[in-house]
Amino acid sequence: LGVDALIDRKKGDVFENVSGPFDVIFDAAAAYRWSQWKGKLKRGGTFVTTLPSMAFAADKLMSLASFSRVQMVYVKANNRDLTLLGKWLSEGMEIPVDLAYPVTKLDKALSRYEKGEFLGRILVDVWNGF
Amino acid sequence: MRAMTLNDYGAKDGYFLTDLQTPEPKQGEVLIKVHASAFGPADYKVA
Numbered sequence: 470l471g472v473d474a475l476i477d478r479k480k481g482d483v484f485e486n487v488s489g490p491f492d493v494i495f496d497a498a499a500a501y502r503w504s505q506w507k508g509k510l511k512r513g514g515t516f517v518t519t520l521p522s523m524a525f526a527a528d529k530l531m532s533l534a535s536f537s538r539v540q541m542v543y544v545k546a547n548n549r550d551l552t553l554l555g556k557w558l559s560e561g562m563e564i565p566v567d568l569a570y571p572v573t574k575l576d577k578a579l580s581r582y583e584k585g586e587f588l589g590r591i592l593v594d595v596w597n598g599f
Numbered sequence: 600m601r602a603m604t605l606n607d608y609g610a611k612d613g614y615f616l617t618d619l620q621t622p623e624p625k626q627g628e629v630l631i632k633v634h635a636s637a638f639g640p641a642d643y644k645v646a
Binding site for chain 2: 499520569570572573575576578579581582583590591592593594595596599
């Protein structure tokens with residue numbers, strides 16, 4: 470997608486370092502919640518998370534009485550979602566890959582995930598992996 | 600078909616290379632050949 474500005478979440482207070490306000494805040498890593506970011510959203514702006522959680526449910530309720538919104542995006546293996554993904558991929562969308570592991574080394578993929586700090590998806594090669 | 604199976608929650612015993620019976624697709628279903636998959640939050644929660 471490209472970036473205009475990059476903020477290092479490990480340097481200082483990430484909330485202080487981000488100016489805003491924004492139309493949309495997309496939390497692809499599901500690392501934050503709406504209540505933490507609502508101050509950085511424009512009136513009518515939306516915080517999008519990617520994980521169904523109690524925090525999301527609570528924020529969803531709380532947001533009803535506020536000027537911003539919270540939504541969740543979760544891809545389902547159905548015709549509509551897969552067709553849309555297929556379209557984006559055929560149009561050149563690229564998915565960053567951190568590392569690929571043969572399926573027999575699933576424990577290594579698990580450790581990599583546990584460690585965090587990965588950049589892109591952790592890939593499991595099934596077809597050539599046995 | 601070959602599979603890596605997790606026999607219990609917690610992955611404390613690790614994954615096992617297993618031979619499983621290839622599923623037979625029922626009416627309205629298809630059998631999918633998996634080339635690659637991603638290791639994500641859902642997989643982590645199960646393991």
